[in-house]
Amino acid sequence: MNNKFTIQGQDIAWCPGCGNFSILETIKTALDELSLERENIVMVSGIGQAAKMPQYIDTNFFNGLHGRALPVATAIKATNPNLTVVAESGEGDMYGEGGNHFIHTIRRNVNLTNIVHNNMIYGLTKGQASPTTQVGMKTTLQIFGVTNEPFNPMAVAISLGASFVARAFSGDKEITKEIIKKAILHKGYSIVDIFQPCVSFNKINSFKWFKENTYYLDDNYDPTNQIEAFKKALETDKFPLGVLFINEDRKTSFEDNLVAYEDNKLPLFERGRDLESVKLLIEKMK
Amino acid sequence: MNNKFTIQGQDIAWCPGCGNFSILETIKTALDELSLERENIVMVSGIGQAAKMPQYIDTNFFNGLHGRALPVATAIKATNPNLTVVAESGEGDMYGEGGNHFIHTIRRNVNLTNIVHNNMIYGLTKGQASPTTQVGMKTTLQIFGVTNEPFNPMAVAISLGASFVARAFSGDKEITKEIIKKAILHKGYSIVDIFQPCVSFNKINSFKWFKENTYYLDDNYDPTNQIEAFKKALETDKFPLGVLFINEDRKTSFEDNLVAYEDNKLPLFERGRDLESVKLLIEKMK
Amino acid sequence: MNKKKNLFSKDVSIVLCGKAGQGIKTIELILVHVLKQSGYNVFSTKEYMSRVRGGSNSTIIRVSDKNVKSMKNKIDILIPLDNQAIDHVSDRLSEDTIILGDKELFKDTKYEIISIPFIKTAKEIGNKIYENIVACGAILALFNNNLEILNEYITNKFKTKSNDIIKDNIAAAKKGYELGKELYDNSIIRIDIASNPEIKNDYFLNGNDTIGFGALMGGCNFISSYPMSPGTGVLTFLSEHSKEMGIVVEQAEDEISAVNMSIGAWYAGARALVTTSGGGFALMGEGISLSGVLETPTVIHLAQRPGPGTGLPTRTEQGDLEVALYSGHGEFPRIILAPSSIENTIKLTAEAFNLADKYQSPVIILSDQYFLDTFYNTKNLNLDTEIQNHIIKTEKDYKRYEVSDSGISKRGIPGFGKGLVRVDSDEHDEEGRITEDMGVRVTMTDKRLKKLDLIKESIIDPIFTGSQDYDTLVIGWGSTYNVIKEALEEIDNKKISYLHFEQVYPISNKVKPYLKKAKNIIIIENNATAQFSKLLCISTGIEIKNTILKYNGIHFYQEELVLKINELAGDK
């Protein structure tokens, strides 16, 4: 599958069989089908295997620090609301190191899409537990097994009334692509947590495991009911996939609320310095 | 009200009329009624008006950095499980600067009590919005009014299956004291978010406002049901007070799970270095 | 009764002291404004505790026939507003200090107090809160000034309030004035300092304002910060002007978010600022390193207060030079500016944005509580600054890190032009893509470090004062400028000259000759370990052995500097 977001002849640093390849394809297709221009997209990521994603998509990117994609993405969107901003990283990056930004970005309702590759493990650093690793799993570091309860990103996002909350599985490219498209089109903060097998370090939560331990929400499911969404988010015998929650009450996004755009819709870089106004203000200090 | 936790003749740095005074009294009484020894309690706090609390209670204290009480408290408890550890601070400290520690301490289920003075404002730094400031409120910094959705600590804690989740109001000393006692006695992580009027910087959420905008859960309320608890946590027309949630599934605490205590229950400081074992290990490197 | 000095014809230092929440700030604001508008040279600064109510805070208002820009320790007139106030400043009292207070508060004090019934008077007008205005009126009377400007000010200040409030305040001012006038008329206290109507047209602003205006002058249109004293003032300033000036203002959830937001904002074409203090800055090290490796500019205002840890949140110190200089892992250039005077700081701050943009590097503005809270009137604000915008419109084949002779690559931003802007915190190639090629690693490191040579070509010259023919060279940096300068003026020794740094890093090669020439170098720093002397040692190879250091949380006073400089300049 090649489109305008494909970079030819690139050495991709993921392991053969890694779920990230499907996500890469899914995202490129989604961006293409949304007819977005390469120059107007910014992929923002942290550090990790998932965070290498922007390297492989032919758009602008900001590959920043581990855990810090969301503040960067927020600022980019606030500086130039015309850009399509996607913040993408692993679950260790987004919910571990970056956990505080996760909860506060939801509060802000920045109009960006947050894609989290949830492989329930730290891939790049070779197999330590991540915030979503299941209790009991033995890892390179947690040799006696994980004891901390896994972080539930869906439940937390819903509890904070996040604007758009979805879960997907890397193995299902078509459905995942549709979810991502909805997320990007959605106005306000949207999160898509994507289950992704890590073939090198997570032998438990394999492709097969995810297949067997997930199901899709059916068409009758009403994602606008916060309580119902919460119930779904708590299910762990089989994890529900699809759009869990859309908060219809959140009408304005972060950028909408910025007074800087009240009288002037131009992105910041297109505005000149208003020297006269500054000088006038300074003259008032006499 | 004086007891063994009272420090005589101290200059207390809070404003006259501040809700913190009631909380101080409440906590001293609670500790006293629990017959805890001064030497065996550690009050851990961050920085802020609420975080000055340990200064005014005659126990051990660790008044650390803004936002960092929970990691410190976790480590103290893990180093010496015999101590009673209370981590206390303002909501800016705990949910703002310290938000990441908040969610991960819940995951760990450390057997400590987390008391948060929620005055919906940054007191010490003179009146900026805090994570729980209500939308629309004008502050010294948010002069056009707050636009970010308030953080809902109860809903987040419940969504992560926190062990014990309660909300109180500083004005009701007797009930609050009982809640705090329950929280301390509870095994595992417990949070008590206490509504506290800040008479200097929050003119909206006053004593009266809290009185009028809260109600107590009635005796029939069953705090063991996560979904019901979540519903309660979402109520904002009137905020419910009392123990919202007890997670009966979380039987083991963080310290219980530490292998360091599997064969040896002594706190770390009481153990010597086992030189022979180390040397034996090193000899294996031949 | 001792024969105290009771006539002030050249210079007077008036100190107001009371509890937080008692409204000293209000009195200060009113008095400095009214005095300056009345044509007096006014200097003012304050010291306060880290609490919202209670404790003891004080403000000094110094009025002089010269344009003074620093303060003395000694108090001429003390106005204690609560019963702990006298104790709080007792070591600044002399035989000559006149204490003017409400006797009601000082039933059994050992100090002699000239009583004015502030409280009773206020209550008579209707409310104890008018106490402040009564005091203002009384003080103005000591200058034998009229009430016109005060009344105007009151009318303006309370214009959104009820007419009654305005009326009561004006009445309070009048009552106070009458009480003060009695003292003046009876020659108990007279301040007969010459006023000069031209001073009305002077600028009157504090350090915080200069940094705020400097940011606006530098085209700042984005600020993301987390509140922390004394850095918060600049955030509030920009928020207040956010609507009219089109500034994106966001209170971040923590300092890490703040600095990362600011880098994201620069990346997307904003001119962003972060303001903080030491503890918050310590959390930004990784972000600064990010700015270094991405070559995405960032400007951080680091408002110093005494550390380590939480330290003394509302006090002053110059203890964070080294953390500013070295924080952030790895090796990359940076620039550090240290505001020194009200006159220069608007330009200096504006330049910070130009420098960051030009050199694609972090720029740190290193102020402190003393500088931020200090006002004086001045005729000359250096506003001579242009926006140098270094953003380019990209072409299709744009490479963010194209290697160039100077080390600087053209900086594009996403959405402006046909090119793609790729930046990566990993070591990267010219296109901004991750690489592990050792050759590219060296090229990119050299490219980044080379910028420091370029930066060194246009370092802001230190300010030299005095004769070229000196034995002793006094060195200072940042907020100590005026107090050292005025101390040296008082010492008036032609063999002592003064070199003051507004840019503290990098240090220009031009500096070495100044140091070599001196028989004796004295460095003055508001910290305990003479951090700048170490930087000068690295930069010039010259060790400085004479230090005047102060680290009790308070800035330098003129008298102590005079004493210590004389000591060190003398015993050679």
Place this chain on the structure above:
Amino acid sequence: MNKKKNLFSKDVSIVLCGKAGQGIKTIELILVHVLKQSGYNVFSTKEYMSRVRGGSNSTIIRVSDKNVKSMKNKIDILIPLDNQAIDHVSDRLSEDTIILGDKELFKDTKYEIISIPFIKTAKEIGNKIYENIVACGAILALFNNNLEILNEYITNKFKTKSNDIIKDNIAAAKKGYELGKELYDNSIIRIDIASNPEIKNDYFLNGNDTIGFGALMGGCNFISSYPMSPGTGVLTFLSEHSKEMGIVVEQAEDEISAVNMSIGAWYAGARALVTTSGGGFALMGEGISLSGVLETPTVIHLAQRPGPGTGLPTRTEQGDLEVALYSGHGEFPRIILAPSSIENTIKLTAEAFNLADKYQSPVIILSDQYFLDTFYNTKNLNLDTEIQNHIIKTEKDYKRYEVSDSGISKRGIPGFGKGLVRVDSDEHDEEGRITEDMGVRVTMTDKRLKKLDLIKESIIDPIFTGSQDYDTLVIGWGSTYNVIKEALEEIDNKKISYLHFEQVYPISNKVKPYLKKAKNIIIIENNATAQFSKLLCISTGIEIKNTILKYNGIHFYQEELVLKINELAGDK
């Protein structure tokens, strides 16, 4: 066919190169173990990319008749395990390099390859994965060694696996051995280096192990960290021993939590360690400052990798000395140790805990990827360290910050004794309560800073090598010790001596005479800006102008040092 050197009787460098995931690490582990157990002197280190599969990684195994502890650039025997391997190390190949590989992989290479059918052989035994063991067997055969120790090793390694697996592995080893033996017997390659049975009793461990054991020796019983290469190894090490040794191990949610946990743990009586790398360390600045103000010890292992930003995650550099030295706002003492050799590091690390405890200050252990990943055999491990426990049982009137002559106050912990232990990150009085008293502020600052004088009394002496009668003094610190030492041995110039620092801060006064005496000083650092030379300048007032710097992500090789030292020592 060129006449290549094919007999190695004193020294051989064998390099294995292949993709991540191909199991080079396994071959390395097996070979170094078996060779050492066979009585050879073995040195080994590796370089690898930041990826889990693919790319190109390499390991060098150097075997010598001397106890070598560093490596040369040049490769004697290359064993490429995939078709990119030769390119990856091409600049380390010489005319003499023998390439031993599976021709199947190198259909059209320009290099001459001595083929061994690793893959075919493995497949014949039943699975391509046995390729590794085939290679091990073949290499051992080149030494004309027997298979006994390898077989033992295999049996032990796979003891939890099925008998079939053990059988197959042993068969693979045998097959490989036969293939290698052919080369040996036909004199195509012979490694006839003398073995010495005594070497079997040598210790054989890498830098990472020494820090792990050092922590155990130092009584470490708590580690809270966030994974970050190359710092993670120490965390894993302690986790592996957590049950038997009673260590609390917690993976923190971020580095800020990690450092704050460690301070909390020390406060409550643990001996805690944090391990990280530059980016994580940059986030700990505020925590280090907290440790400084609270006078609660903390020990941080900072495993350096190239920055800034994410930099080169799996490479090496000495670029974080300055951030270690200055991070954290405000002024307070600290100690920095830089592991230099396998022999000394267990003790050095153990001492870190004693020093932290004694001086109630942060101690930073500054290692790097090269040090951590490097093995060699040695007879002498300095294990001579005692636990000095400085905790006291408190009395009722205990004051945590009681002022003492030395600056050190007795450290109590909560729950041990009748006293209360109060610590506050604000400036505090002797009881640990918040204060704004200026006098107390000065007392407490002096008290904290005074500890530095005390620390200076027992600085670990730098290691001096060579004659006292030198013209040129070479200076190094940390992981460069062995390579500089061996380069100087090779140079063998009596006029060049060597001073190496294991404690890099503070610097002892004893160092200055060494520097003064030299006509010429050369400093060698694995970074771009000679950070240690700046520290020496501040500490001694002496500027060092000759630098040998390397910052491409790779440690120094012996040959390049020989060359450059000769150059700089020559042209005076």
